[in-house]
Every structure is written in C-alpha cells, then in structure tokens.
Amino acid sequence: MSPLRSTCPGLAPAGCWELQRGSSSVSTGSEAQWSWLRLPHLSVAQLHRPSSPNTQQPSSLWRTPVDPTHRVPKSEFPPLSGDPATTVSRVALDIVVAPPERIGSMKTIGIIGGSTDIATVEYYKLINEHVRQELGGLHTGEIIINSMDLAWSAHYVNNQLWDEGAAYLRGKALSLERAGADFIICVSNTWHRVADKFMAGINIPLLHIAEPTGKAVQEKGLKNVALLGTKATMSSPYLPELFSARYGLVITVPTEKQQDLIDGVIFDEISYGHFTEASRKAYLEIIDDLVARGAQGVILGCTEIPLLVSQGDRPEIPMFDTLRLHAKAAAMMAAHE
DSSP states (O other): OOOOEEEOTTTOOTTOOBOOTTOSEEBOSSOOEEEEEEETTTEEEEEEEOSOTTOOEEOOOEEEEOOTTOOOOGGGSOOSSOOTTTOHHHHOSEEEOOOSSOSSSOOEEEEEEOTTHHHHHHHHHHHHHHHHHHHOTTOOOEEEEEEOOHHHHHHHHHTTOHHHHHHHHHHHHHHHHHHTOSEEEESOSGGGGGHHHHTTTOSSOBOOTHHHHHHHHHHHTOOEEEEEOOHHHHSOSHHHHHHHHHHOOEEEOOOHHHHHHHHHHHHHTGGGTOOOHHHHHHHHHHHHHHHHTTOSEEEEOSTTGGGTOOGGGOTTSOEEEHHHHHHHHHHHHHHHO
16 A cells, blocks of 8 residues: 655644655654544545654554445544644645555546636536546546646746746646646646646656647648637747647748737636627637638637637638647546556
C-alpha cells in the first residue's frame, strides 16, 4: 500500500503530522487522537496519532472498501471546524493520496481550469457526458480541477508575461500530478503556446488541445482553415505553425481590426457571462469574410467562442469546436487508453 502523505512546509502548527511515502511510521506533536478522513475511490482512512511527540510508532492508517450503496451517518462525518492543532483536515495543508489500487480502469483527468470558469464548467459537463455514453450506467469521469484566477491569466497574457504565466500554470500542473491525475488538459488555447514550459518536470502527459482539433480537420479532408481566438492566439505563429507541421494545414487569420473585435468580446463580454446578438452577428460576419478569403472551415480556437457561435449558425461552413473536441478526447483517453 502506498500511504497517505501530508506536508506542511514551513507552516506546520502544533500537531501537524507527517507520513512519508513508503513509511510504516508516523510522527506528530500532539496527544493521542483518532481522526477520520474521507478519501477518494470509495474508501475511508482512520489515522491514529501517537501520544509521544518525540517517538515514532506504527501508523494505524488503513483504507477499507466502502459499499457504494451504504450511506455514512452524519455523526461519522469529519468536523467542519475545530482546533487546527487537533483536527487533521485543518492542519494538512498539502495532502497527496495515492490509492493502492484502482476501482476499474478509469484514468484520472487533471484539468487546469479557470480560463474561464464558464468554459471549465462546460468541459466538466461534456467529459462526464462522454464517459457515461462510452461506459454506460452511472459512470462519470474521475476528474481533478485546479483553476487559474482569470484576472492573473489575463494580466500575464495582456502584458505578454509568458514566462511568469508559465510558472503560474506549472504550479497548477504540479498540484494535479501530486493529487493523482494520470494526465492533464488545459482549458485555454492561448496558454498552450507555453505548454512545454508549464509541463517541464511534470511526469504525466498533457493532452494538447491542437491534437483532437488537427485530427478532426484532417478527417474532413480540409487544407485551409481559419483560426479564431484571443488576439494572443491569432497573432502568434505558434498554432498556425503547429497545425502546418503536424497536420499539413494552412491557417488563415482575421485582420488586425477583426482580431481586436474578437478579443474584446471574449474578455469584455463572454468572460463575464454576457452573450449579445450584436456580438454573435459580428463574429459570423468575420467568419463569412474568412471563407471569402479562401478558408474551407473555421477553428473556434478559444474555448469561450463556441458558447457564442456554433455550427448551427453556419451549417454550410465546417466549424471545429476546440472545447468539445478536447473534452471528448479527454473522456476517451480516460475511459479506454
């Protein structure tokens, strides 16, 4: 069994416990106490703190399967508040749980969310829908989400602070890996331009948003497609070069004036949950112009854009919704691979 580990770097209050991976002992600084922790994968752990602060004793930490039909009485729930020195759930500032074995073969998806929260919710909903369709019954995805603060994300993007932003996202990726994710997805097209940096040193893979998108365009037999997104995405050579190198695609982007309009709607309207008919019509006019310039289809390369315009608005123009394609690919990777 791979035990539960808690670390409180530099901030450990009295009674903070530590059980290192592979260890059979636990050290503590408080008097004896039993505490219950609710853990994932239908299991429960009970932790015993030894009475002597300077001794190491065998840990009474174990995991026992729980009947999924059994309802735990409220009296057995851990406290929601209490003395931080005596409540395990309050002093464990960074908990990593590594289950000793899986229930079934589902992979755990780690989502870097928050850009935006609206798109993150859509990802969560779609992944679960696809998992349920694939596996049937009550199956849903095993998902961990660590969200960015959109204000910081926008600050880094708008000021072109890509290294600082990559460091911020790397912290999210690292926390997902430690929490038990088997692979990571990032809900932002824009931040994939520094994917190599924010995934540096992370030992689980990233499912890149361009992968399912490029494959979907190839399957349609298209060669020239337009790219809509944030201005940072549309003005950067990153995605056009990637789509060209991996999938042989020619990417057409909007004019600078059109890019400003698209970007403004994303950050000033959609990010706040505002969807206007005027903006939808403006987007569709830009799409029509891109098609007139030779585009055979359109990549909706910002995960917020499909919330405003969709295939139904222009049935004759193939649209590639990166949010839906990415979410489905994540569900398939979790359920089958």
